[in-house]
Amino acid sequence: MSATIRVCSTEDVPKGGVIAAEIDGTPVALVHADDDSFHAVYDECSHAAVALSEGEVDGCTLECWLHGSRFDLRTGQPTGLPATEPVPVYPVEVRDGDVYISLTPSNGVTR
Numbered sequence: 001m002s003a004t005i006r007v008c009s010t011e012d013v014p015k016g017g018v019i020a021a022e023i024d025g026t027p028v029a030l031v032h033a034d035d036d037s038f039h040a041v042y043d044e045c046s047h048a049a050v051a052l053s054e055g056e057v058d059g060c061t062l063e064c065w066l067h068g069s070r071f072d073l074r075t076g077q078p079t080g081l082p083a084t085e086p087v088p089v090y091p092v093e094v095r096d097g098d099v100y101i102s103l104t105p106s107n108g109v110t111r
């Protein structure tokens with residue numbers, strides 16, 4: 001089990017929202033989904049170098065604002081074109097009102 005790093009408090013991310021965080025030099029998009037789950041992905045679209053944290057959360061997906069590909073927050077896979085490659089997904093843990101992540105991708109995708 002790799003080390004987990006505290007990102008923020010759960011209250012720092014509005015429900016249905018996403019924030020950008022930099023963890024040990026890695027840009028991360030941290031999502032608070034409508035079902036109260038938290039998800040973290042590498043904060044760059046796999047199609048072009050734009051920040052996914054500037055996109056929209058929709059259910060358990062994060063939509064890229066530039067061309068509209070949606071990424072499944074559990075698998076990192078795009079659910080539609082133009083992106084075809086998955087983004088790294090980081091394990092998230094919520095403990096005592098704080099959000100922690102590990103920088104070892106749970107889906108095996110690295111950048």
Ligand code: FES
Pocket residue numbers: 045046047048049050064065066067068069081082083
């Ligand atoms: S840059 Fe994200 S879909 Fe094109």
